[in-house]
Amino acid sequence: MRIGEAADAVGMTTKTIRFYEDRGLLPPAERSANGYRDYAHDTLSRLEFIRRSQIAGLTLAQIQGILRIRDSGLTPCTHVRDVLGKQLQDLDRKIAELTALRVTVAEQYATAEVADPQRCDAEQICSYI
Amino acid sequence: MRIGEAADAVGMTTKTIRFYEDRGLLPPAERSANGYRDYAHDTLSRLEFIRRSQIAGLTLAQIQGILRIRDSGLTPCTHVRDVLGKQLQDLDRKIAELTALRVTVAEQYATAEVADPQRCDAEQICSYI
DNA sequence: CTTGACCTTCCCCCTTAGTGGAAGGTCGAT
DNA sequence: ATCGACCTTCCACTAAGGGGGAAGGTCAAG
Structure with a gap:
């Protein structure tokens, strides 16, 4: 399968697939006699795994960590559990930060909503912030 | 006041102050005879306003918008209210996204926590993602 | 034989908010 | 006179995840 077919099959661009290879998320592709990348079918599952992982908010570095364990012949289950746990912690932290x-x-906005622009102090830039 | 003194006074680096000038958040600085930047005291309030705005999560572009209105001699109150309103909307959207x-x-993590690594299918990369 | 649709590598560009460092000028104190 | 602590400009670089486009090779169809 050529890169364009693989890209169409998973809904990515050829740029993205080459980028993933460059970043080590895909092994260096097999080449046809003409030098074109030639992908086996299991590359598609790998690309789809990458996309599902991104939907879960994992970074390419985290995804690469999982794939490297898989490629070493081990089952990445334990590592995946750890990564998902860390992702949960990160999400909780970010949600807490944004909520705070x-x-x-909201306080600043409430002040700004009821304030009288005429009373704006010329000496400062803005009294609401 | 030289740039290093201003930086110390507000707890920023000289790099940051030059960066803000370059981005147009500070007007081109007055220069001493030797070419050094020479700041008046009100630059400090401006820098502190920038920092308070950043604490409110505003981008430098948004802060610049407020400062430009102030510099044009108008009161930025109405604009600030709009920017804060948009910021509230953005925060609500981001919080909703992260919560989803x-x-x-959390579902994936729950699955991964109770799963048996021995049952990991060698055909796929990871059954939890 | 040429056209168009592929493919290759390569390098630069974007976002945000700075940081690091090189090469050189200035100033007060020793 | 020289040392260290300042200052100047300019260029490159970071994280993340690609996108744009140039210059050139390959292949099937008309």
Whole structure:
């Protein structure tokens, strides 16, 4: 399978597939006699795994970590569990940060909504922030 | 005031202050006879305003928009209210996105926690993702 | 034989908010 | 006179995930 067919099959661009190879998420592709990349069918599952992992919010570096374990012949289950656990922690932290920020901004917005622009102090840039 | 003193006064680096000038958040600095930047005291309030705005999660582009209105002699109150309103919307959207993602990842994690690594299918990369 | 649709490598570009470092000028104190 | 601590400009680089496009090779169809 040529790179364009693989790209169409999984809904990525050829640029993205070459980029993943360059980043080590895909092994160096087999080449046809003319130098074109020639993919076996299991490359598609690998690409789809990458996409599912991205939907779960994993970074390419994390995905690469999982794939490397798989490629070494081991089962990455334990590692995947750890990565998912860390991802949960990260999400909780980010949600907490954004929620706290929302409180601050909501207060500022409430102040700005009821304020009188005429009373804006010319000495400072803005009294709401 | 030289750039290093200004930086120390507000807790930024000289690099950051030059960067803000380059981005148009600070007007081109006055120069001493030797070519050194020479800041008046009100630059400090401007830098502190930038920092407070960043704490509210505003981007430098948004902050620049507010400062430009201020520099044109107008009161930026109305614009600030709009920017804060948009920021609230953005925060709500991001929180909703992360919360939805958290649900997905939590399900995957729950599956991975109770699973038996021995049953990992060698044909696929990982059954949890 | 030429056209068009593929493919190759290569390098530069984008986003955000800076950071690091090189090469060189300036100043006060020793 | 020279040392260290400043300052100047400019260029490159970071994380993340690709996108754009040039210059050139390959292949089947008309």
